Amino acid sequence: MTTRTIRRRAVVVTAVAAVAALGLTACSGGGSTGPSVAASAPPTVSGTIQFWHFFTDREATVIQGVVDDFMAANPGVKVDVQSGQDDEKMRQAISAGQPVDVGLSYSTDQVGPLCSSGDFVDLTTYIQRDGVDLNQIPDTVRGYTEFGGKRCTMPALADVYGLYFNKKMLADAGYANPPKTLDELADMAVKLTSYNADGSIKTLGLMPLLGYYENSEAHWAPSTGAEWLNADGTSAISSSPGWAEFLTWQKGLIERLGGFDKLSAFQAALGQEFSEQNDFQTGRVAMNIDGEYRTAFIADQTPNLDYGTAPLPVGKAHTDLYGGGYVTGNIIGIGKGSKNPEAAWALIKYLTTNTDAQVKLTNGLKNVPTWKPAIDSPNLQLPAQFTTFLDIFDNKNLVTTPPSTIGADYQTILGTHTQDWQAGKVDDVNAMLKQVDDEINAAVKLAG
Amino acid sequence: MALAFLAPSLLGMLVFFVYPLVMTVFYSFTAFSLSKPPHVNGLANWRYLFGGDPLIGKATLNTLWFVLILVPARMVGALFIAWVLTRARRSAGALRTVYYLPALIPPVASTIAFVFVLNPATGPVNVMLRNLGISNPPGWFTSEPWAKPSLTFLGLWVLGDLMVIFLASLLDVPTEQYEAAELDGANGGQRFWYVTIPNIEPVLLFALITGVIFALQYFTEPAVASATAQGKATVGAGTSGLLGWPGSSTLTYGQLLYQRAFHSNLMGYASAMAVVLFAVTAVVIAVLLRRFRAFSPEVAS
Numbered sequence: 006m007t008t009r010t011i012r013r014r015a016v017v018v019t020a021v022a023a024v025a026a027l028g029l030t031a032c033s034g035g036g037s038t039g040p041s042v043a044a045s046a047p048p049t050v051s052g053t054i055q056f057w058h059f060f061t062d063r064e065a066t067v068i069q070g071v072v073d074d075f076m077a078a079n080p081g082v083k084v085d086v087q088s089g090q091d092d093e094k095m096r097q098a099i100s101a102g103q104p105v106d107v108g109l110s111y112s113t114d115q116v117g118p119l120c121s122s123g124d125f126v127d128l129t130t131y132i133q134r135d136g137v138d139l140n141q142i143p144d145t146v147r148g149y150t151e152f153g154g155k156r157c158t159m160p161a162l163a164d165v166y167g168l169y170f171n172k173k174m175l176a177d178a179g180y181a182n183p184p185k186t187l188d189e190l191a192d193m194a195v196k197l198t199s200y201n202a203d204g205s206i207k208t209l210g211l212m213p214l215l216g217y218y219e220n221s222e223a224h225w226a227p228s229t230g231a232e233w234l235n236a237d238g239t240s241a242i243s244s245s246p247g248w249a250e251f252l253t254w255q256k257g258l259i260e261r262l263g264g265f266d267k268l269s270a271f272q273a274a275l276g277q278e279f280s281e282q283n284d285f286q287t288g289r290v291a292m293n294i295d296g297e298y299r300t301a302f303i304a305d306q307t308p309n310l311d312y313g314t315a316p317l318p319v320g321k322a323h324t325d326l327y328g329g330g331y332v333t334g335n336i337i338g339i340g341k342g343s344k345n346p347e348a349a350w351a352l353i354k355y356l357t358t359n360t361d362a363q364v365k366l367t368n369g370l371k372n373v374p375t376w377k378p379a380i381d382s383p384n385l386q387l388p389a390q391f392t393t394f395l396d397i398f399d400n401k402n403l404v405t406t407p408p409s410t411i412g413a414d415y416q417t418i419l420g421t422h423t424q425d426w427q428a429g430k431v432d433d434v435n436a437m438l439k440q441v442d443d444e445i446n447a448a449v450k451l452a453g
Numbered sequence: 454m455a456l457a458f459l460a461p462s463l464l465g466m467l468v469f470f471v472y473p474l475v476m477t478v479f480y481s482f483t484a485f486s487l488s489k490p491p492h493v494n495g496l497a498n499w500r501y502l503f504g505g506d507p508l509i510g511k512a513t514l515n516t517l518w519f520v521l522i523l524v525p526a527r528m529v530g531a532l533f534i535a536w537v538l539t540r541a542r543r544s545a546g547a548l549r550t551v552y553y554l555p556a557l558i559p560p561v562a563s564t565i566a567f568v569f570v571l572n573p574a575t576g577p578v579n580v581m582l583r584n585l586g587i588s589n590p591p592g593w594f595t596s597e598p599w600a601k602p603s604l605t606f607l608g609l610w611v612l613g614d615l616m617v618i619f620l621a622s623l624l625d626v627p628t629e630q631y632e633a634a635e636l637d638g639a640n641g642g643q644r645f646w647y648v649t650i651p652n653i654e655p656v657l658l659f660a661l662i663t664g665v666i667f668a669l670q671y672f673t674e675p676a677v678a679s680a681t682a683q684g685k686a687t688v689g690a691g692t693s694g695l696l697g698w699p700g701s702s703t704l705t706y707g708q709l710l711y712q713r714a715f716h717s718n719l720m721g722y723a724s725a726m727a728v729v730l731f732a733v734t735a736v737v738i739a740v741l742l743r744r745f746r747a748f749s750p751e752v753a754s
Contacts, residue, residue, distance in 0.1 A: 093715050100487050118718055122489045216698065218684060269699075273595035274574025278684045410486070414717035421508065424700050447505050451497055452719055453484030 042130040043347065050348040051081030054106035057090040057098070065089065067369030071362050075355045082348050098340075099124045105340035106349035109161060113149045113333050117408035120152035125338030128156050131350045137358055141377040145403045150336055152408050159357040160375035162366055163334030164296045165394040165403075166224045168318065172311045174208070174291040183292075183315035185327055187228060187251075190292070190318040191258045197291040198262055206263065206271040209284075211292045213258040214268050215423050218278050219295050222419050223406050224331045225251055229320040233415060234407045240445035242419060243438035250320055252426060252434050265428050281306035297394035301371035304388060314393040316400070329402025334375060373398050410452040415445045474731070481725035486718035498725040509726075511701050512709040515601065519671050519705065523605050524664040528657070531615035538616075539623050549620070556613030564677040567607045568594050594682040597702040604674055604703065615660055622656040623649065658745050662738055669734050672711070675703040706730060 060068050065088040072084050092110050099105050100122070108125070119125045132139065139147060142160060150158045170183045178197050184190040190211060197210030212220060226233070231247030234240060242248055259265055276282025276289075279302065285293040286307040294317065303310050319326045337356060339349045355362055363379035366372070368386045373394055379385075380395060387395075397403060409415055419441050422431070431437045456463075481498055485491035502509065534552055541548055555563065570576050571593035582590040591599045630648045639647065650657070679698040696712055697704025710730070714723030 096487055118486050118489070122486070216683060269595070270573065270592070273592050273682075274572065275684045277681075283684075411717045411719065414712075414719075417712070417716070418507070421701065428700065444507050447501065448717060448719065451484065451494075451501050451505070451722060452486065452717070453492065453494055 042134065044134070046135050047347055049081055050079055050345075050351045052345045052348050053083040053085055054343070054345050054348045054352065055085045055087060055104055056107040056109070056352065057087045057095050057105050058109035059088075059090055059092060059095075059111060060109075061089040064370055067366065070369065071356065071365050072352075074362065074365070075352055078355075079348075079351060082351070084352060096124070099342065102342040103340070104342045104344055106343040106345055107337060107352050108340050109335055109337045110158075111335055112413075113336060113405065114408065114413040116149060116158055116336060117152045117410060118412070119338065120155045120157040124341055125157035126341055126343075126346065128159065128339070128350070128353075131354075132156065135354065137354065141358070142375055143377070143398065143403070145332055145405055146334060146375050149332075149334070149405045149408070158336035158338040159353055161335040161337045161357050162363075162370060162372040163332050163375050163398065164298065165373050165398050166219065166294060166296050166317070166331045167393055167397055168292060168315045169285055169295050169299060170292045170313050170315065171285070171288060171290075172313050174288065178291075183313060184318045185315075186324070187254050187318050187320050191254065191261065194258060194292065195261050200263075204263075204267070206267055208288065209262070209268075209271055209290045211258075212268065212272065212284075212290055213255050213262065214265075214272055214427055215255070215420065217272050217275070218284070218293065221416070222423060223416055224294050225317070227319075227326065227329050227331050227402065227404050228317050228323070229254075230323050230326055234409060238409060238449050240415065240442040240449075242445070243435065243442045247320070247323075248438055249434050250322075252423065254320070255427065259427060285312075286310060297373055297391060298371055300388050300391050312390065314390040316393065316397050326402045328397065328400040329404065330397040330400070332373075332398060332403050332405050335372075409449065411445075411448045414448055418444045418448070477724045477727050477731075479724075480721050481728050483721045483724075485720040485724070487715075487720055491721060494721065498719075498722045501722055502725050502729065506713075506722075508701065508704065508709055509706075512697075512704045512706045515697075515702070515704055516669060516671065516706040518601055519604070519668040520665055522601070523608050523671075524661065524668050526605050527608050527612050527615060527664060528660055530609045531612040531660075532619050534612070535616050535619035535623050538620055549617075552616055553613035555611045556616075558611065560611075560673045561677050563611055564607060564674045565681050567603075567610065568678050568681040571603060571606075594678050595699060597700045600678070600682075600699060600702040604678060607674060607678075615664075618656055618660070619653070622653040626652040654745070658741070662741055665737055665741070666734060669730060669737075670707050671705045672707040675705055676708055679703050 056072065058065075058068060068088070069086060072086055076082055076084055092112050092115070095105065095108050095110065096115065096119070099108060099119075110119075120127075131137075139156075142150075146160045146163060150156065150160045168183060174197060175181075175183070175193070178193070180193060184193050194210030194213070197208070199207045201207045212218075215221060215225075222231075225231075226247065229247035229251045230245075231251055232241045232245040259268060262268060271289075275284050276287060281287075283302070283306075284290045285295065285299075286303060288310075300314075303312065316328050317330050337353050339346050339353065343349050356366070357363070358376055360376060360378045360382060361384075363374045363376045364382045364384045367374045367379060368384075371387065371391070374380050374382075374385075380399070406413070406416060422437050422441050425431050426434065426437060480491055482493055482495065483491035484494045484497070538545060538549055538552070558566075571578050573579050573590070573592045573595055576593075578593075579590040593599050593603045626649055630652070631644055634644045634648050676696060679696055683698050696708045706726070707730075710723050710726045713719045713726065
């Protein structure tokens, strides 16, 4: 699921289009209750169903391969696959009642709105009727695929984030192992950084600036146990000490590496994230936070790179958190306008709980499987570095970003402030985090 | 009978303009996420618009910057090039084509290309600047003070659309008037001000109004530039943290509206923003039309 950032069609909408969309969604909303469920599973399913997903190119081919297997096993069903469908487009289609039988989305941030509105129908009845064992899905993943006790989506593979390190660069600097704590990480980052004659950075141990590739607040939060939201949906950011701890550490490292301006100049010259010019793949940076899918890019683009992977280092007061990390993933559900929910459910069940299907998807997409028997399957063909991500996925300290009525906007709000923070425009981190609370709470209140 | 002939276009206007407009105004008084039915929340959206939203001030100022700098810069640039082309004696056709060509590139592609060309480390522009002895050239799209000027340069590069209509209108100015002015002793500047400008004024007005509307809705170029400069040559990915980078310096009103509607699920609030944008656009155009009419009644009326 490289996907989240590159595989998706660019959404370029003018304000006019947005205004028009606002108007045209007038017909959406409505209180559809969705299809009713038969008392027992039909022996065979038949008919045509529409399957919308966002994958394109190589990844769409992988999906098609698994869909073909499904059609071979269910000869009465014809799956009409709509690939490359952007998430927002799919949501609009579903909420307008179009017959999107099965929708696959990358935004776990939208599970809240999708479930609470009934756009994706509740799958509980199907799951109980067919005896699907949800215990075969890891806890965190079970958590982010339901909302308010309503299970309207199933997980179809996940992305897990960890630390990538360049083995040769570490060895040259005298390190045999990756760092386990943030302090070790900072020391190594400093030692692994080299400078040009004019004082600019030549190679960097680790980029501390947020906004660089996958360097986001969400991906770092597990290192200090930083939390986002309270149970009532309001912001927990200023009351969660992990944020100030992480940001203070980050600021310290920025100073040790030569300051914001020097690092910005280095960042400005970065290579495109999903090309072979990615800084980690070219050796411009020695260590970097990234998702498990990077292993597929390295194998494809820079197969000679000697690298390792490890869980995210943790703050010194949080050594118990080591081994965990951030997870997010694809979700799949039945649109409320589906005319053939039985066939739609059969496809969802196949994609998310059939071990062979999950293994085939995993081998093709190089994402983490979300069905435990698939995680343990001997048929997985994955590079050695991938094992780290399976372990992180299995760790009790695996965390994700919570669902909210304002989507992922609470992350954006924090991000707006951390940009000022890392640039040195903010002195009082706690006051800043309090302001973040206020802004998030105001938006949550407005969303009603 | 007249109504029957008008019906098709009236129907189109009702369905695609009046109805969305009325509904947008209605939604601006509701809490509305795309999936849930709207429920009225009074003036909450409007209060947030004029006092709660932490980014709206920045986005408005950025948009105003583009209206005040980008639009005049493009007009002056296009007029200058069109004027130079009227003077070209040889290969005028080829030059016209050369200056028009960039306007044919889709905006997403031209923006990505421009960000690459202006890459502070690897782009050819800064390499040339360094060779010319400028040791510390600007960071262009990656630096807060230079991001908006960089977008203006991009706008100047793709000004072929304006240039062509200016060129046509410049060639339309009767040469007798220039000759008469010359006989009366007018110098070059006076001929431009008293002969050229009044003659091409309707075209200038058209360019100004369409330019202002374009700038108020400015979206594609800053969105693509922000993402590309961050190493993610795509738009709308996952979170909207990509928009406006670096440091909200390229966050425009249109982008914020999109972000509030489709990422924050605040459709009601986004509707209020859209209503304001519509009202501001209408007022600006009305003012422009009035001013120009007062300036030169026989042309505009």
